[in-house]
Amino acid sequence: xxxxxxxxxxxxTAPINVPDKPALxxxxxxLTQRWLEEGTYKFNPDTTRxxxxxxxxxxxxxxxxxxxxxxxxxxxxxxxARYMRMTGKNVFYPMGWDDNGLPxxxxxxxxxxxxxxxxxxxxxxxxxxAQPAKNxxxxxxxxxxxxxxxxxxxxxEDEKVFENLxxxxxxxxxxxxxxxxxxxxxxxxxxxxxxxxxxxxDAYMAEAPTLWDVTFRTAVAQAELxxxxxxxxxxxxxxxxxxxxKIFIETTRPELLAACAALVANPDDERYQPLFGKxxxxxxxxxxxxxxxxxxxxxxxxxxxxxVCTFGDLTDVTWWRELQLPTRAIMGRDGRILAETPEWxxxxxxxxxxxxxxxKTAFSAKEAVVDLLKAADLLDGEPKKITxxxxxxxxxxxxxxxxxxxxxxxxxxxxxxxxxxxxxxRGQEIDFxxxxxxxxxxxxIAGLNGDWLVSRQRFFGVPIPVWYPLDAQGNPDYDxxxxxxxxxxxxxxxxxxxxxxxxxxxxxxxxxxxxxDVLDTWATSSLTPQIVGGWSRDEELFSKVFPFDLRxxxxxxxxxxxxxxxxxxxxxxxxxxxxHAAISGWxxxxxxxxxxxSKGNVVVPTDVLNEYGSDAVRYWAASAKLGADTAxxxxxxxxxxxxxxxxxxxxxxxxxxxxxxxSVATSDLxxxxxxxxxxxxxxxxxxxxxxxxxxxxxxxxxALQITETFFWQFTDDYxxxxxDRAYGAAGEAEQASVLAALxxxxxxxxxxxxxxxxxxxxxxxxxxRNGSVHRAQWPAALEINDGDTTMLGTVGVALSGIRKxxxxxxxxxxxxxxxxxxxxxxxxxxxxxxxLGDLKAAANAQEIALLAGDGDLTxxxxxxxxxxxxxxx
Numbered sequence: 074x075x076x077x078x079x080x081x082x083x084x085x086t087a088p089i090n091v092p093d094k095p096a097l098x099x100x101x102x103x104l105t106q107r108w109l110e111e112g113t114y115k116f117n118p119d120t121t122r123x124x125x126x127x128x129x130x131x132x133x134x135x136x137x138x139x140x141x142x143x144x145x146x147x148x149x150x151x152x153x154a155r156y157m158r159m160t161g162k163n164v165f166y167p168m169g170w171d172d173n174g175l176p177x178x179x180x181x182x183x184x185x186x187x188x189x190x191x192x193x194x195x196x197x198x199x200x201x202x203a204q205p206a207k208n209x210x211x212x213x214x215x216x217x218x219x220x221x222x223x224x225x226x227x228x229x230e231d232e233k234v235f236e237n238l239x240x241x242x243x244x245x246x247x248x249x250x251x252x253x254x255x256x257x258x259x260x261x262x263x264x265x266x267x268x269x270x271x272x273x274x275d276a277y278m279a280e281a282p283t284l285w286d287v288t289f290r291t292a293v294a295q296a297e298l299x300x301x302x303x304x305x306x307x308x309x310x311x312x313x314x315x316x317x318x319k320i321f322i323e324t325t326r327p328e329l330l331a332a333c334a335a336l337v338a339n340p341d342d343e344r345y346q347p348l349f350g351k352x353x354x355x356x357x358x359x360x361x362x363x364x365x366x367x368x369x370x371x372x373x374x375x376x377x378x379x380x381v382c383t384f385g386d387l388t389d390v391t392w393w394r395e396l397q398l399p400t401r402a403i404m405g406r407d408g409r410i411l412a413e414t415p416e417w418x419x420x421x422x423x424x425x426x427x428x429x430x431x432x433k434t435a436f437s438a439k440e441a442v443v444d445l446l447k448a449a450d451l452l453d454g455e456p457k458k459i460t461x462x463x464x465x466x467x468x469x470x471x472x473x474x475x476x477x478x479x480x481x482x483x484x485x486x487x488x489x490x491x492x493x494x495x496x497x498x499r500g501q502e503i504d505f506x507x508x509x510x511x512x513x514x515x516x517x518i519a520g521l522n523g524d525w526l527v528s529r530q531r532f533f534g535v536p537i538p539v540w541y542p543l544d545a546q547g548n549p550d551y552d553x554x555x556x557x558x559x560x561x562x563x564x565x566x567x568x569x570x571x572x573x574x575x576x577x578x579x580x581x582x583x584x585x586x587x588x589x590d591v592l593d594t595w596a597t598s599s600l601t602p603q604i605v606g607g608w609s610r611d612e613e614l615f616s617k618v619f620p621f622d623l624r625x626x627x628x629x630x631x632x633x634x635x636x637x638x639x640x641x642x643x644x645x646x647x648x649x650x651x652x653h654a655a656i657s658g659w660x661x662x663x664x665x666x667x668x669x670x671s672k673g674n675v676v677v678p679t680d681v682l683n684e685y686g687s688d689a690v691r692y693w694a695a696s697a698k699l700g701a702d703t704a705x706x707x708x709x710x711x712x713x714x715x716x717x718x719x720x721x722x723x724x725x726x727x728x729x730x731x732x733x734x735x736s737v738a739t740s741d742l743x744x745x746x747x748x749x750x751x752x753x754x755x756x757x758x759x760x761x762x763x764x765x766x767x768x769x770x771x772x773x774x775x776a777l778q779i780t781e782t783f784f785w786q787f788t789d790d791y792x793x794x795x796x797d798r799a800y801g802a803a804g805e806a807e808q809a810s811v812l813a814a815l816x817x818x819x820x821x822x823x824x825x826x827x828x829x830x831x832x833x834x835x836x837x838x839x840x841x842r843n844g845s846v847h848r849a850q851w852p853a854a855l856e857i858n859d860g861d862t863t864m865l866g867t868v869g870v871a872l873s874g875i876r877k878x879x880x881x882x883x884x885x886x887x888x889x890x891x892x893x894x895x896x897x898x899x900x901x902x903x904x905x906x907x908x909l910g911d912l913k914a915a916a917n918a919q920e921i922a923l924l925a926g927d928g929d930l931t932x933x934x935x936x937x938x939x940x941x942x943x944x945x946x
Contacts, residue, residue, distance in 0.1 A: 087843045091728050095721035097686045097714070100832040105240045113845050114158070114245040116165045120617055126162035127618035128154055129602045129651055130246070131626050131634070132169030132254060134176050135231040141676045141705055143235075144242055146657040148694035149773065150625040151244045153655065155828035156768045156776075158245065159851040165618050167250035167605045168239065172228035173259070174594030175289065175468060178533040180231075181224045187213045189220040189532040191567060191589065217532050217567055224533045225255065238678060243687050243831040245847065252605050254597050255535070260563035262604045263597040264538040266645060267527075268556060270483055275644045276527075278551060280479045282383070282390045283526065286466040287408030291530040292480055293466045293473060294593060295487075295523065296633040303463040303472065306456035307375060310446050312336060312353040320345075320353055320364075321453060323375030325461065327446070328410070328438035329382035331358050331418065331427055334398040338378040340366035345378050355380075356451050357442070358423040365396050384475035386464070387522065404474050410438050435474070479551065481528040481537060481590070485640045487521035499639045502649040503624075506771040507700040510628060510656040514639075517632040525640065527596045534591030538564050540571035547582045555585060599637035602650045624651040628658065628700065655771055658702040665704065676705060688830040689714035695829050698774045716781065717833040720826065723788045724837040727815045730799040731808075734842055736816035742857060747798070747807060748907035749868065750814035753791055755860020756783065757818050762854045764825055773828070780825040787818060790869030797914035821852040867901050867930065868908040874932030875916040882937055889938035890918035897923075897930040 108114060128150065133143060158164045182188055186205025195216040201223060206212055215223075232253070239246065252259060270276035284293040308327045311319035322336065333355050338345035348364040355362065369388060370379060381392045383401050392398065405411050414427045426445055430438040446452040464473045486493030497515050505511040528537060538557050541549035555571045557564045566587025570576045578584030597604075602621050607614035620642070626634055635654060642650035659667045681690055685707075692713025697703040738745060738754070745751050760783045767775035791814075797803065798811045820842075827834040827846045838846035875893055879886055893916075895905060902923050905912065913921055922934075 087734060087841055089728055089733060089841050091725050091840045095725055095836070097688065097717055097721070097833065100836055101241050101243070101682075101687050104832055104835050105243070108245075108845070108847075109240075109248065111845070113847055114164070114166065114247050116247045116250060117163050118614060118617070120163045122617050124161075124163045125165055125617050125622075126154075126157040127165040127606070127621040127623070128167070129605070129621040129624045129638075130167055130169060132171040132252075132598065132601060133235060135170045135172050135228055135235050140660075141678050141681070142660045143238070144678050144682075144690055145660050145694045145697070145703065146625065146627060147239060147244055148242065148691045149657055149697070149699065150623075150655065151242075151246075152691075152695050152773045152777075152828040153623065153625075153768070153771065155245050155831065155847060156773070156851065158847065159824065159827065159849060161850065164245075164247075165250070166246050167252065168236075168244075168246045168248065169252045169254065169601060169605060170228065170232045170235070171254045171594070171598055172224070172232070173254040173534055173597055174529075175291075175531060177224050177228055177255075178220075178531060181220070181227050181533070182209075182212065184227055185213075185223055186211075187215050187220065187223065189217055190214045191217045191532065193217075193219075195219060220532050228253065228255070238682075241682055241687055242678075243691065245831070250605065254594070254601075254604070255533075257563055258610070259597060259600075259604050260535045262600055262609060263535045263592060264557075264562050264564065265559065265609050266600055266603065266641060267483075267592065267596070268538060268559075270644055271556075273644065275484045276481060277484075278479060278481050278554075280477065282393070282475050283478045283480055284387075284464065284466075285406060285474045285476045285478070286469045286471070287406070287474055288469055288471050289466065289531070290406055292478065292526055292528060293469075294526045294595070295521065296525075296595070296636070297467050298464050298473070299467045300462035301465050302460050304458070304460050305463075306458050308443060308446070308456050309376070309453040310356055310451045311453070312355055312380075314348070314351065314353050320348065320378060321376045322378055322380050323457075324380060324385075325459070326382065326385045326439070327442045328430065328435055329385050329403070330355060330380070330442055331360075331410075331415065331430070332382040332384075332401045332403045333360065333362060333380045334383050334393065334401050335362050335381045335396065336364045336378055337367045337370045337381050337392055337396070338364070339368060339370040339372045342370070342372040342377055344372075357426040357445055357449065358418050359420040360417055360423065365392075365398075367392055367396060383477075386475065390475060391522075400477060402477050404435070404476055406476055406478070408471065408474060409434055435472075480526050481592075482524040483527050483596070483640065484644075485521065485525040485636075486518060487523045487525070493518055493521070496636075496639060496643060499643050499649045503639075503651060504653045506653060506655045507698070510631065510654070510700055513628065513631045514636060517636055525593075525637065527593045528590040529593050530589075531591050534594060535563070535597050536565045536567060537588045537590050537592055538562065538566065539588040540566050540574075540585045541588070542571075543580070543582060543584050543586055545582050547580075549586055554588075595633055595637045598634055599641045602638065602642065603645070608645075619646070619650070620648055621651040623653045623655060625655040625657065628656045631656070653771065656700050658697065658700055661702055661704045663704065667702075681707070681710060685710045685714050686717065686832070688717040688832050691829055691831070692716060692777075695777050696774055699771060713830075716784075717830050719788060720784070720822075720830065720833050721837060723784075723792065724819060724823075724840070726792065727819050728841055730796075730812065730815060732812050732816035732819060732841075734816070736809075736812045737820045738813045738817045738855075740856070742813075742855065744813045745810050745817075747810045747814075747911075748861070749791075749794065749864065749911050750810045751857060751860040752862065752864035752908075753787070753814050753860075754817060754855055755857045756786075756862045756865060757821055758855040758857055758860075759862050761821060761825065761852045765851070765854075768828075776825075777829050780822070780829075784822055784826070786865060786869065787822070790872065791818075791865055794868060794872060794908070794911040794915045798911065802914065803910065817855075824849055824852045861904060861907075864904040864908060867897075867904040868912055870930050871895055871905060871912055871932060872915055874930070875918065875935060878932065878935035879937065884937060884940065887917055888940070890916055890921075891936040891938050892920040892922070892934065893918060893932060893936065894922045894924055894934040895930065895932050896926040896928075898927065899925050901930055 185201035193216040195218045305325045307323045309323045500514045540555040571585040606618045689710045693709040764776040795811045798807045801808045823834045
């Protein structure tokens, strides 16, 4: 149906070389090596933008565990890449490794038994312990630079494991197009983009309330939050008006009583309207504070009036900002109450109460405050036990605190309505597959409550490329940062001296200090199109691949990776970063729960690849539509394996019948004279058209289903019907007709299945064709106007009816049929008449009476020859 792409040194027609016993075993290793050696999937940079199909491949976290989710989503991307390559596109299909950030840092700590202390000097000859200590307290303490070197060393080893998995799975990646999100190029691009944002006013530093993980001791962005249901209790106790009236509040966080900056109630709550603008005094700590009105206060929650602490949660932050309240922070970055008594606590009783909580964890401080309230007879009733959602860092195990700190931000529309609308518009420039996923993108933007916090207080990552001059007293001048030149990138301000300074001036009066933070890992991952596309290094390549054609990813990171990438491309290139976004679903266990390492229900991919083969696993993954959460089903993999084996065996049978490359019909179909053969090719042409349309709509699962349904009809019906003609029983013309139909159909089926079953199709292609099926052209629909697309199905049903009669009579299928009757509508009778010769030969029937009637096709009055009678043919 289409010509393969062949090299000039290959013969025009390949010899037929069909193995005696085709098998799937061993194909992955042999064909993967051949594809690598021959450069089957290499991108050709000598191209134009119109010829390119570029994919912004998601870089997996190489320090994480391999699981079936990787096989699932990456296969879905690969089938689309293979299809595009066969349509003639020059596919730019890279692979990256996200080895930047906290997951790598944690893995290195546990793998080597080390922890980082930036104050420790660098040791050039450092070697980690042969065996890590069992207790983290006994881990080696190393310098920041030593720790980074260990991170890079282990990341490379982890990436080899992933690369082997993906090659075994048959990903058609160009393995010369790889990158790491922590390598020199990525760090330079990330820092260059940050500096461009800073120059344009899209990045800024601010001291503000920040979500803080006390375990990892780092700031956390809104996109990294998750709510978890936690057991708690409401504690009820009073504040006191000037005349001694008790104003009761109910709170789940009594440990923050010393941080209270105001009481707040809804402006329409008549109970508290007389108090607005007046002051009350806090219990235990004797601090005067004002009663304020704010619409966020809920009259039906608790007592209807709340204490505003700096800071208990993000609502406190909103009240603090909008009501212009004083900052009274008592929670340290280590999750403990600050040791020094705050200046706003002035009475001796207040200081004594504070001493009882100073230095304690949030949990212990809560117990201490409750005990103090009980001792003073201020706790009203027993605590009301509840469960309520609490903010956690998605990788953390303790509730987040809100602390005040100096951090870097990138503008993302959270505080800018015009930018917000522009970013929603960027989403409308992208075709989401499935389309409803766009609403998740838009809803996330609509719910933003602040700009993107991008600084992290970690050791391993892309350093923020900024230094600060120090004044005569050694205080940093944050308003006038020192920036590197572009030629210096990448830089590490913690290790490199600021431009114009000597290293000896670091942290000295009138010297400089380096920004100790690193960029959020998403701040670099958001630049994958720019990193792999050559932005700022190879502008010619960048113009050929950007905006990328496709971003494939999971729906759970629309709010993080997809949105942050749109933010960066909007600011840097004034466009959306891709034309299409293909959104995969989750893998669910048999109980329909998401598979995850934390739940302990993850399946190791190498096990199923070894047992069922890559084509079988790919079949399971490609059977699921984009956006659909899919159950992990071994049964579906078994079906895929059966399909791949059937493809080998059916192809062997067809080729052994005498079909050759020269038998393949292209534009001239005159050799195909038999009505059943023309019906087959008409049906094939329809399958090609439907499959092509499905792929063009990113509905690869539909393309697979259409092709597979036709394949089983081809093998179960057509091949069984035409055996006699294929062997020459009806003459040379009929044999030529059937061989052309067989070869043309096999040729097209191999191409149609190639994106899904790359190993089986490549194996069969090599039996009778030159080159690779994966460089062959996608099949085109044949122009055949007189073929009946339903005829094969009708004749197949008739054959099945006769075979069923033989099975019920418990005789062999080769038993002769002396006579049989088939009743059907006139349309079906006409189809049966056209295929009657093949039907009689396949059924070994002497006479078949065709009777026009109403209703469905029925086979009756089947008279079988006695067991000893010779076959009719």
